[in-house]
Amino acid sequence: MARSPPGGTVNFVTKQPLSDPYYFIEETAGNFNFYRGEIDLSGPVxxxxxVLYRLNASYRDQEFFTDFSETRNLVVAPVISIELGENTNLTVEGAYKSLYQDDYNLGLPATGTIFSNPNGDIPRDRITNEGELGVSATRIGYRLEHRFNENWSFNNTFRYGYVNYDGGGINIGTELLPDNRTLLRTFNDLQDQYYDYRFVTNILGRFSTGSIDHQLLFGVDLGRLDxxxxxxxxxxxxxxxxxxxxGQPPGEITSEIDSNTVTDELGFLVQDQIRITDNLNLLLQRFSLM
Known part of the structure; x- marks a missing residue:
């Protein structure tokens, strides 16, 4: 389980390498200069x-119905799976995403769109935000799995993630003046960066006590968020x-924030999933977070 507010991310599901060669290429085009290309390649090395591989990649470039709005999105996700032994497998995977949005739509006042405005209807393609936002994200890690026998197994994972939000000149409407045409705005510059490190080790065992089956899990979760x-x-x-x-220049500075927060986590998990009957299961769990 990867911890993230407000409740956590249960799992990352990624496309895994295939033992048979597989090749997929797709191109899409649409309104507002929409273009998208995608590839999905897999097979043995x-x-x-x-040794198996899989490579997923896509690129999207499109405009919108609002003036000047445009976005570009690139995603690349490679995976390598290595059979180290009969009962041991190592998977290394990563992902890179780059998203750019220019003059993206932050909405219009209700007066002139939903409700009547004495000046008339505000054009639906009108844009009030002149800023740009760039988001880049990188994730890389490995998963090591080993089966001791039919009942006991071990897995160890490590994941590094980096996310950067870089926004410049983002305008947010705050108040429509009594003339019902002049919109007051804020002007915001921001850079928000996240470095996430996660190390997880689990031991899973299956056994029976009489007619009752148990699935026992011991886990350790170590993480840091910067x-x-x-x-x-x-x-x-x-x-x-x-x-x-x-293109009008902004006014005086109204607020500034410059902060850095580091959160370290250490968690221990003991869990027993008990199958009492075919239709009745009992889950006992103890989790400790430091």
């Missing part, structure tokens, strides 16, 4: 089939929703 945030807020230039002038 060596003649014995002990988060740094830099934020500058300014008073934004007002914008006329019916006759906008873009």
């Amino acid at each position: 060596d003649e014995s089939g002990r 988060n740094s945030l830099s934020f500058t807020g300014k008073s934004g230039a007002p914008i006329d929703l019916f006759d906008p002038i873009y």
